Amino acid sequence: MQLNAPAPSLLVVDDDPLILQVMKLCLPEPDYRVYTAENAADGQSLFAKHAPDAVLLDIQMARQSGLAALQEFRELDPRVPVILMTGHGTAEIAISAMSGGAFEYITKPFEPDDILPLIDSAIETSRMARLPAVLLSDNRVTNNTDAAGDRVLGQCPAVVEVFRSIGRVASQDVAVLVLGETGTGKEVVARAIYQHSKRHDQVFHAINCAAIPENLLESELFGHEKGSFTGADQRRIGKFETCNGGTLFLDEIGDMTPLMQSKMLRVLQEKEFERVGSSRSIKTDVRIIAATNRDLDAAMADGSFRSDLFYRLNEYTIRLPALRDRGDDVPMMTDYFFRTFANQLGKDFRSIAPETMRRLTSHTWPGNVRELQGVVKQTLLKASGPLIVPAFLPIGLGESKSGVDLDGQGRQSWTDDLSLELARLLESGSHCISDEMHNQVDRVLLQGVLKATGNNISEAAARLGISRPTLRNRIRYLGLQS
Numbered sequence: 231m232q233l234n235a236p237a238p239s240l241l242v243v244d245d246d247p248l249i250l251q252v253m254k255l256c257l258p259e260p261d262y263r264v265y266t267a268e269n270a271a272d273g274q275s276l277f278a279k280h281a282p283d284a285v286l287l288d289i290q291m292a293r294q295s296g297l298a299a300l301q302e303f304r305e306l307d308p309r310v311p312v313i314l315m316t317g318h319g320t321a322e323i324a325i326s327a328m329s330g331g332a333f334e335y336i337t338k339p340f341e342p343d344d345i346l347p348l349i350d351s352a353i354e355t356s357r358m359a360r361l362p363a364v365l366l367s368d369n370r371v372t373n374n375t376d377a378a379g380d381r382v383l384g385q386c387p388a389v390v391e392v393f394r395s396i397g398r399v400a401s402q403d404v405a406v407l408v409l410g411e412t413g414t415g416k417e418v419v420a421r422a423i424y425q426h427s428k429r430h431d432q433v434f435h436a437i438n439c440a441a442i443p444e445n446l447l448e449s450e451l452f453g454h455e456k457g458s459f460t461g462a463d464q465r466r467i468g469k470f471e472t473c474n475g476g477t478l479f480l481d482e483i484g485d486m487t488p489l490m491q492s493k494m495l496r497v498l499q500e501k502e503f504e505r506v507g508s509s510r511s512i513k514t515d516v517r518i519i520a521a522t523n524r525d526l527d528a529a530m531a532d533g534s535f536r537s538d539l540f541y542r543l544n545e546y547t548i549r550l551p552a553l554r555d556r557g558d559d560v561p562m563m564t565d566y567f568f569r570t571f572a573n574q575l576g577k578d579f580r581s582i583a584p585e586t587m588r589r590l591t592s593h594t595w596p597g598n599v600r601e602l603q604g605v606v607k608q609t610l611l612k613a614s615g616p617l618i619v620p621a622f623l624p625i626g627l628g629e630s631k632s633g634v635d636l637d638g639q640g641r642q643s644w645t646d647d648l649s650l651e652l653a654r655l656l657e658s659g660s661h662c663i664s665d666e667m668h669n670q671v672d673r674v675l676l677q678g679v680l681k682a683t684g685n686n687i688s689e690a691a692a693r694l695g696i697s698r699p700t701l702r703n704r705i706r707y708l709g710l711q712s
Contacts, residue, residue: 238353239263239280243273243299244288244315253286256342257349261702270299277306283360284333284352285312286345289320297327304331308432308476309359311352315340321464328467331433346698347688358479359434363422365393366566380418383566383599384559388551392419399546400426405498407543408521410550413598416521417481419548423519424477433476435469440482441684444490449506452493458507470503470514477517483543484524484535491536498542518543553595553602560591563599567606568618575607580616589620589627608673611708612666673708676701680710 237260242253250266257264265280267273269291277285285303289296300312311333316324324335333352336345364381382392399406400423408416417436424434442450445459453468469478486494497503498518502511520543529535553560565582572579582590595601605624613622652667675694683689691701704710 237261237263238284238357239265239282240284240286240349240353241265241267241273241276241280241282242286243267243270243291243296244286245269245291245293246288249288249315252342256346258699261699261706270294270296270302273299274302274306277303277310281307282310283356284349285310286315286349287312288315289324289327290317297323300327300330300332309356309434311355313345313348313352325465325467328472331472333472343688347686350687355435358417358421358436359424361421363418363425365396365422380421382415382418382422383563384556385562386551386556386559388549389556389559392548392550395546395548396422396426399423399548401428402546403428403517404545405518405520405543406545407540407547408519408550409526409547410521410523411552411598412523413600414550414552415599416523416550417479419550420479420481420519420521424479427477427517429475429477429517433473434479435473435476436479436481437469438481439490440485444487447486447490448493452503452505454506455508458505462507465505468503468505470497470516471512473516474514475516477519480518480520482522482524483520484522484526484529486535488534488536491539495536495539495542498539553598560595560602561587563602564590564606567603568610571603571607571610575610577610577613578616579610579613579618582618583620586618586620586623589623593627611669669708672704673710676704676708676710680705 265276314324314335691698
């Protein structure tokens with residue numbers, strides 16, 4: 231999870247003042263920081279000064295072309311994604327430029343709904359490449375609560391072995407397979423490997439193989455030629471091409487279809503591929519880090535995962551333990567997250583009551599570290615004092631008035647949950663009951679809709695009937711970002 235992170239930043243370079251003004255309106259403060267420049271030279275100065283998360287760059291500018299500026303931005307930092315803006319007549323130039331390192335392109339004129347998902351994707355890609363993936367044991371935890379970055383915490387033998395494995399394999403240019411349940415930190419481990427590798431100053435891209443339909447995943451990875459299928463109105467450059475020389479993280483690779491598995495096997499064996507609809511082979515030099523929460527031994531036994539692909543991916547394996555198997559790591563991690571999120575949220579936190587800690591350590595944590603982080607954040611948002619008592623825990627980790635442990639078995643319905651929450655607020659003397667009850671409902675509502683839409687902000691906002699800025703503000707306010 232990203233801790234204490236500043237608002238994402240975007241540099242927009244275009245000699246059309248209207249474009250600069252529109253992008254500032256579409257990405258308002260404090261959710262975003264938008265820097266604007268009317269020429270490439272000013273853009274490079276702002277790039278060097280502010281180190282933006284992503285760049286939106288026009289190809290056709292009077293004093294210097296965007297293509298020349300693209301190469302200069304890549305020389306400054308090739309990890310920063312650059313989205314090209316182009317007119318209809320220069321779209322083919324922009325597509326070709328993607329082979330030279332551009333992240334994506336968009337044709338003018340465009341609607342905010344067209345550009346904002348690209349910007350969010352570029353910012354997330356930049357975050358994954360540049361935000362430190364920190365490995366911490368208990369003797370360093372108390373001194374690092376102010377540092378920005380994603381963390382793997384722990385001191386149990388299984389986690390210490392994960393740290394050692396990252397150290398052993400990071401500098402070796404081999405494929406790595408990261409195995410573990412959902413929420414154990416597979417993405418952070420993948421980024422730690424990348425950041426300690428010889429390719430740390432090159433591109434890092436991540437693809438969730440389970441979130442993209444097969445035909446779109448093939449295009450996303452390998453690209454396609456114009457006219458190769460219905461809707462392919464332009465050539466597309468895939469990640470194996472734009473990521474050449476860098477690292478590609480394939481998350482949930484166990485969910486790949488058999489056809490995609492065969493195509494992946496060929497890339498790993500031959501180091502080459504063809505775009506969809508083309509017979510021309512393209513060489514690629516990409517390091518693969520793959521991850522899955524599936525039992526691949528069982529998947530190979532039932533024929534749903536190819537054993538030859540497994541052996542190609544499995545040049546080195548790192549297994550992440552479930553949180554329930556990590557013993558004394560839970561109290562140490564709980565204390566760390568309380569201190570860190572209290573600092574982030576501006577809450578007064580001093581200690582955790584023994585009964586609160588007992589309930590936290592006895593929980594089975596099916597969502598692993600991600601669930602623990604969410605529980606800590608929700609608890610702090612409820613807390614009305616520096617001591618974390620059981621009443622502040624989310625429903626399901628606390629007890630009802632009758633003493634029934636609401637662990638999912640004692641819970642009768644969602645209306646019972648709300649009634650218990652109302653009783654707690656009344657007992658606490660709160661004078662913000664309406665706001666707090668609405669926040670509880672919103673947490674369930676937003677998490678459910680975001681999950682159902684694959685975390686697609688535009689689609690989630692449409693389903694909820696609210697604007698994207700409103701949804702982003704609610705996500706940030708409720709601490710739902712992960």
